[in-house]
Amino acid sequence: MTTSALRPVTNELEAWLDTHAEAIDTGQELASEILPRLGRAGLFRIGVPTDLGGTGGVIGDAVEAVANVAEHSLAAAFVFWGQRTFIEYLLQSSNETLRARWLDRLLSGELAGATGLSNAMKYLSNIEPLQMKARLLDQAGKHDRWTLDGSLPWITNLRPAAFVAAAAFDHASEDDNAPPSIFAIPHDAPGVTRSEDLDLIALRSSNTAALRVEGVVLDDTFRITADAPAWLARVRPGFLGLQCGMSIGLARRCLAAVSETSAVSRAAVEDEAAQLARELDDLTHRLKEGVRNGTFVSAPAALFDIRIALAAVVEAAVGLEVQVTGGRGYLRGQTGTARRMREAAFVPIVTPSLVQLKNQLALHRKAQAA
Structure with missing residues (x-):
């Protein structure tokens, strides 16, 4: 078997994952430790430009890092995927405010990033409609404000301590012909509710849960893109x-x-x-x-x-x-x-x-x- 010469997983992290792989898969006791350990190992910085706090390289290097973690624990790699994918969303967004607000904490593993865009990816391929709705609340001041509603039944890396989740929203008004938007939803915004972890048969330490937003008000500084x-x-x-x-x-x-x-x-x-x-x-x-x-x-x-x-x-x-x-x-x-x-x-x-x-x-x- 041939593997890449790139081995970003440290010996310390390797040993911890191997020791606890079974517990991470079948229980939830170690769920809170995974993200910080991956962050301390510097894995979230791989493929991120150095001027933004990363270690440089390309996204293929990040793919390799996810693979390295998956050799020891797929549950940990699942968390890694969710975090690094959300980081990629911020890298690909034109919203510099979002990067300034959260990128450092995401790279360190202090804050969890949840992709929440599985529904949106299926929408992109005409598999299902968007499940979330956005209504323009007002255009007063410098930034438009939106009221967000809807629910997503399955999102990974919703770490209870602190998370931010990406979700795609269709416009509630039939008169609005603008394309759907994608917002970054912080865990502590009024109206955000996280369910208990889903009762999975495996990967139980992945902090996978449902997310509901009811009357959540966010302005344009939380919008990842206006053209989903x-x-x-x-x-x-x-x-x-x-x-x-x-x-x-x-x-x-x-x-x-x-x-x-x-x-x-x-x-x-x-x-x-x-x-x-x-x-x-x-x-x-x-x-x-x-x-x-x-x-x-x-x-x-x-x-x-x-x-x-x-x-x-x-x-x-x-x-x-x-x-x-x-x-x-x-x-x-x-x-x-x-x-x-x-x-x-x-x-x-x-x-x-x-x-x-x-x-x-x-x-x-x-x-x-x-």
Whole structure:
């Protein structure tokens, strides 16, 4: 198995994740520790310009960092994805006030950033309508003020101590022909309600909950963009690219587990494992190149294909791990195989799900054929 030379995960963080991976997956006791630990390791600064507090590099470096964390814990990588994706939203926004207000705290891990744009990404692909509404309250003073209403049933990284969530809002007035907007919603704004954590079967320390906004009043300084469709098309490669880092890391760890078994067990599947490793390296390279050079902005179908292919590699890789691990995988505390099976079960359903992407690709190919 070939991995990148870039290894941003520190030995200390690696050891902590390996020690607590099972507890992070199945319980919520350590949920409050994940974000600060990732922040202290400097992971949120990867791919962020140095003049904005980052360590430089490109977003492909951040994808690699997410993959590195996912090799140890997919739940921690899920939190990482949510945080780094929200940071990318601020980097891609023209709203300098938002960056000045929150970027430093997001980079350090003091403040949680929640993407909240799964609904918006599905809206962009004509899968479902927007679930949130914005009504112009007044235009007095320097900034317009808006009243926001709606709910989102599933958002990751809603850290109870302090979070800010991005959400897309359609305009409530039928007379308003302006495109939908995206607002950044702080946890302490009057009218913001976070549910209890969802009762997930895995990834339970990811602070995944529902969010409701009722009569929340925010002005333009909280608006990430006034043209959601155009902006979403531009940030979608980062959203999905960072998400794909989770699959890359999980597949790598499953293949590493195969290589660590006895020679007799390994011999039975080594050709399949080698082929999967080559396919994984190729998909990873294509993903990073496409995100770097911007081709996925105008050709999202190519990105969808990679996301689907990576999910297939994860499924095959964890299947090989189950085969070579045998009965030990059914003994608690003996291996991480059972946990990685639960983690792998999440890969097809994280938004946009494989079913949604496959439907989009079918429509795309039908349109091309026509």
